[in-house]
Amino acid sequence: SQTIHQWPATLVQPVGSPLSLECTVEGTSNPNLYWYRQAAGRGLQLLFYSVGIGQISSEVPQNLSASRPQDRQFILSSKKLLLSDSGFYLCAWSKGSLYGTEAFFGQGTRLTVV
């Protein structure tokens, strides 16, 4: 069966520090990978998605970047964090089919920038 791992679970970082969140998927190949951000009590905002190694699409301009160095690894980064980068970050994967796409989420990372 497929599993998705995301770490760390919580992170407190000072303003201006770098960020690296990692996500890996097991049990499938060539998945679509996503990074979402969720503000407190709000919906999900798609930040990046990737359909293959080295292929990254950004949905919103921001202080963050993403990379996919391996088929099942997706990394969210920042060179210098801002206070506004605080939030709940979710990694997800999907495998498109003839019928549609079901996305499966990791446990999330709670990032607090202080």
Added chain:
Amino acid sequence: GQQLNQSPQSMFIQEGEDVSMNCTSSSIFNTWLWYKQEPGEGPVLLIALYKAGELTSNGRLTAQFGITRKDSFLNISASIPSDVGIYFCAGQTQTGANNLFFGTGTRLTVIP
């Protein structure tokens, strides 16, 4: 991105009551998904719908893909305290990695 209007935004119900929430869009979707998110966790997929008019159940949960393909509803029967959480709808307009859009969520509180 696409706008999915999910209602109600929040619900407070007594244990044992039935719950109904829905999601509407101005665009046609070819897939509807319903998720539940508990505090501090990622959303968990509850039900996936692929055909207009499709009615699918998962235990006490029932969801339907609207016949117009622009809406979907989720019902929970005989609610229990562990049903507490935020329920999200999601819809896909066409195949492709960037075409899955989420509603703003319905926060459900069950009073024992």
